[in-house]
Amino acid sequence: MREPPRYFLFPAFALTLLMLGACAAPQVQRRTDLFWPLPPDPPKISYVMSLSEPKDLGTKKGFFRRASEFLFGNEEPPRLIQPHAVYSDGEGKVYITDTGLQVVHIFDLTKKTYRQVFRFPFGRLLSPVGVAVDRENRLYVSDSEINRILVFDRRGKFLRVIGQTGDFVRVAGIALDPRKKLLYAVDSGGHKVLAFELEGQKKFEFGERGGAEGQFNFPTHIAVDEKGQIYVADSLNFRIQIFNDEGRFVSKFGRVGNTVGSFSKPKGVTVDQEGHIYVVDGLYDTVQVFNPQGELLMHFGSSGIQEGNFWLPTGIFGDSQHRIYVADTYNHRVQVFEYLGEEKK
Numbered sequence: 001m002r003e004p005p006r007y008f009l010f011p012a013f014a015l016t017l018l019m020l021g022a023c024a025a026p027q028v029q030r031r032t033d034l035f036w037p038l039p040p041d042p043p044k045i046s047y048v049m050s051l052s053e054p055k056d057l058g059t060k061k062g063f064f065r066r067a068s069e070f071l072f073g074n075e076e077p078p079r080l081i082q083p084h085a086v087y088s089d090g091e092g093k094v095y096i097t098d099t100g101l102q103v104v105h106i107f108d109l110t111k112k113t114y115r116q117v118f119r120f121p122f123g124r125l126l127s128p129v130g131v132a133v134d135r136e137n138r139l140y141v142s143d144s145e146i147n148r149i150l151v152f153d154r155r156g157k158f159l160r161v162i163g164q165t166g167d168f169v170r171v172a173g174i175a176l177d178p179r180k181k182l183l184y185a186v187d188s189g190g191h192k193v194l195a196f197e198l199e200g201q202k203k204f205e206f207g208e209r210g211g212a213e214g215q216f217n218f219p220t221h222i223a224v225d226e227k228g229q230i231y232v233a234d235s236l237n238f239r240i241q242i243f244n245d246e247g248r249f250v251s252k253f254g255r256v257g258n259t260v261g262s263f264s265k266p267k268g269v270t271v272d273q274e275g276h277i278y279v280v281d282g283l284y285d286t287v288q289v290f291n292p293q294g295e296l297l298m299h300f301g302s303s304g305i306q307e308g309n310f311w312l313p314t315g316i317f318g319d320s321q322h323r324i325y326v327a328d329t330y331n332h333r334v335q336v337f338e339y340l341g342e343e344k345k
Helices: 006-024 063-072
Strands: 045-051 083-088 093-098 103-108 113-117 128-133 139-143 148-152 158-162 171-177 182-187 192-197 202-206 222-224 230-234 239-243 249-253 266-271 277-281 286-290 296-300 316-318 323-328 333-339
Touching: 045 323, 083 128, 083 316, 083 323, 083 333, 093 128, 103 128, 128 171, 128 182, 139 171, 148 171, 171 222, 171 230, 182 222, 222 266, 230 266, 239 266, 266 323, 277 316
Parallel strands: 266 316
Antiparallel strands: 045 333, 083 093, 093 103, 103 113, 128 139, 139 148, 148 158, 171 182, 182 192, 192 202, 222 230, 230 239, 239 249, 266 277, 277 286, 286 296, 316 323, 323 333
């Protein structure tokens, strides 16, 4: 009997292997019933999803691509290793700095696409710790090892560097004020905040080391609200300080402690459209929510690895669609939540 052509054997063999693989690795069912606070209080925050790799976008590979990868091998798909900061444009694009993989991940939740930014003409990213995007979709990335802010266009092409020798001791978080077209950058090692025009010229700076109002002790993260007020995580003073758009002190809240309402390791900070201030506490694995006067409203999240749990979280960002993105650093993911608004009476 003639031997059948080999090309008839490949699909059947590959199909068998793929079916076996599918049986061995069932899909994990996502939780859709996580809300905070707990009943009987009305829910204010809900869990939406997690991002850790491109398949979380819901895209699927074709049959022949899966068969080829199974038989001949393929590079491991990119995964978040140590997400640090996160930004959402409110239209589906989520930008995540990853100090472990040394890249910026870009997930497009609308188009279901994924790409990375990590190269520029003089090398590659080393320790990307801050991220922001302007109205022209230019990407700004602060790198604590390069000690500069790198700017890329919407396609990931390198444009320029912001910052000169002597500007930063160790650059950290960044935030944009689109009204005034200013980029604010935290100098954690220099205990100050610098303001730059988007083309790179330094406009002013404020802060020095200390514990008084307007002084800092290793600040880390920063946010700007719709009115242009600046919120700085003054991490080793265990507080959040608020400034106007010219860097003049407005108010502060927070103290060191081990109870809800106090801080142990304040990290990321963001402000929603209703003025609520969200602060990540990296040691207690929670996000605390305050009103504009600094009074605690609620908190969500706890230590662990399940959805809604955190493990040494870092950055946070709230977008115009009431989504809240938390860099859950040692769980290697960004968790997405939604602010549900106040109960209607």
